[in-house]
Amino acid sequence: MAEKPSRKTRILDAAEQLFAEHGYDGVTLRQIATLAHVDVALTSYHFGSKDNLFRSVFERRAVVLNDVRAQALDACMAAAAPHPPQLEAVIEAYLRPLGDIQGAADEGWRHYLSLVAWVNSSTEWGNELMTEYFNPFVQRFIEVLRTVLPDADEQALFWGYQFMSGALTLTFADTRRMDRLSGGAASSTKTATGYDHMIPFVAAGFRQICGHTH
Amino acid sequence: MAEKPSRKTRILDAAEQLFAEHGYDGVTLRQIATLAHVDVALTSYHFGSKDNLFRSVFERRAVVLNDVRAQALDACMAAAAPHPPQLEAVIEAYLRPLGDIQGAADEGWRHYLSLVAWVNSSTEWGNELMTEYFNPFVQRFIEVLRTVLPDADEQALFWGYQFMSGALTLTFADTRRMDRLSGGAASSTKTATGYDHMIPFVAAGFRQICGHTH
DNA sequence: GTCTATATGTTGATAGAC
DNA sequence: GTCTATCAACATATAGAC
DSSP: OOSSOOHHHHHHHHHHHHHHHHOSTTOOHHHHHHHTTSOHHHHHHHHSSHHHHHHHHHHHHHHHHHHHHHHHHHHHHHHHTTSOOOHHHHHHHHHHHHHHHHHSSOHHHHHHHHHHHHHHHOTTTIIIIIHHHHHHHHHHHHHHHHHHOTTOOHHHHHHHHHHHHHHHHHHHHOOOHHHHHTTTSSOTTOHHHHHHHHHHHHHHHHHHHSOOOO | OOSSOOHHHHHHHHHHHHHHHHOSTTOOHHHHHHHTTSOHHHHHHHHSSHHHHHHHHHHHHHHHHHHHHHHHHHHHHHHHTTSOOOHHHHHHHHHHHHHHHHHSSOHHHHHHHHHHHHHHHOTTTIIIIIHHHHHHHHHHHHHHHHHHSTTOOHHHHHHHHHHHHHHHHHHHHOOOHHHHHTTTSSOTTOHHHHHHHHHHHHHHHHHHHSOOOO
């Protein structure tokens, strides 16, 4: 199966890539249809409106992503049980699956993460879509963080999450600015290296503003 | 002076606000002209093309911003001389001026920071504009960081900067997602609180991945 | 500098043949 | 499901009167 993707799937794939690269308003239905090797009218037939196509793209992989991340968090807690896990392990469970996706061969998933980065920074879509699809898992993640950082006050926990989220999504966006800034010493294409640094960076940040662990 | 802003200035102000809110493609020259209470044709007369208007908006405050930040960094180093400053002081010099701007009454500057956030995450404009206008100062900042973190390897320094930049720009974007996520416990409108947390968070992160100070 | 009028192209969406 | 043909609305940009 999946030998020949259906036209509907090709539209989703093309839209995913182009929306990720240029944002909602930066893409026309004609560009999407062209990339998908499909007639423009088909986008309307399958998805009704451009707005609905965008939502469909966002929704498609959101549920899969939530599953992967929930499993990583489960595994992290099971490995430490009956004790609470280490802070680093919790952060790792949150970030590493995304690093694996970004480093994998699958282009579609890379485009999707780039799209999430765009949505997360968007004032128009960010609040609505991120809240609807990702808040439940994020809330669970923060609950786990709270058990690991018992002295943390409410505000610090959420600010810490915001900083982590910002660091993460800029890495998704992959503007290659770092490559030029560093003169080639550090490259945004070396995603595994990025996550190897991101996890201890974020963990240390949380520990600093949320009191020490255990 | 500055009693009545010129039409040209009003166009810049309106464009700044709308580009920050909706991105380059999400705004039309007509919307800009309407908000500026000006005829559409004036945008072409004063700025030629939409592309050039966008660049003009970005450029206008970039030089001012670089001055403010350079002064903060100078003051930080002068206060510690002849010794190198504390890591926290260097991070503070980098971040606090932006927090002050964000917390101030000036709407124009707030829009500008939001625009910078958008540009920083944009694959199309990010590399070009950020590199041109902000890389020189950022490079100087990283040089100072290197003296404070002598054991840091090249890569870690740039990844740390990338994480800080991501945390910062998401705070600029102000999607108000955190307000809902936290059920009101933490609000993205309380910018001073955000920077009070961001500075120790980032400093601890740098210390973790770049070796200890002095 | 500022406006009116207009040129020229593109947009998202639909109606209807196949 | 897929295509052709077409729509009205809107885009950026310019030419020329004032």
